[in-house]
Amino acid sequence: MxxxxxxxxxxxxxxxxxxxxxxxxxxPGGRPDGRWLTVTVNRPVAEVGTEEKPPPPLDRFGDSVDVRIRPAPGDRGTELAVRPAGPAPEGTSSSLPARLAGEDPRQELRLALREAKALLEAGEVLRPDAPPTTRPTPAGKLIGLLDRRSGGEGVL
Structure with missing residues (x-):
């Protein structure tokens, strides 16, 4: 029993x-099919770019990504969406264990999308200039480990 x-x-x-x-x-390998990575940018569509000429740093990917730029719902800026153009290489997945190990093929694309949003809205990519604490603590070490594993995205 x-x-x-x-x-x-x-x-x-x-x-x-x-x-x-x-x-x-x-x-079965864990890779999502055709999912768009999307952000809303607080700029008009004309200032964001075109699908043929995406904003930096997304332009460095060239033809390896599909880009979609359209007005955001409710007239609230522009929706900027990207996804890998071709299938992922064999043996790679976009699962949580792959993200934690830093082996997610979409991680670099997520980071570029966040940087593009920051550049379009603020004119620069803002980064912290100092660590949040001056002495190492056990919780701080754990957060530092998780932050390094997030690939600079800020999310796991």
Whole structure:
């Protein structure tokens, strides 16, 4: 009876994971199909660029990305969206373990999209000039590790 009680949550978790994977359009390897990475920029469409000539630093990717620029809903600026143009190389995935290990193929694209938003809105990419604390603490070391693993994106 005890084994049955412990098996129910495990089977339930496996079912939820399978349903999430099917709903999100992931392949068995974990790479999402055709997902756009999108930000809203507080600028008119004419100031953001065109799909043939995206804003820097997205322009360095050239033909390896698809770019979509259109007015944001509710007349609130411009929606800037990018995604890899071709299939991901074999053996790479965009899963959480790959992101934590710094091996996510879309990580560089996410960072470039955030930098493009900052350049268009503020004119520069703002970075902190000093660490938030002067002495190392256990929690600070953990946060530093997670920050390094996030690939400069600021999110895991």
């Amino acid at each position: 005890r084994k049955t009680v412990w098996m129910v949550p495990l089977v339930g978790a496996a079912g939820v994971a399978a349903a999430w994977r099917a709903r999100s359009g992931s392949r």
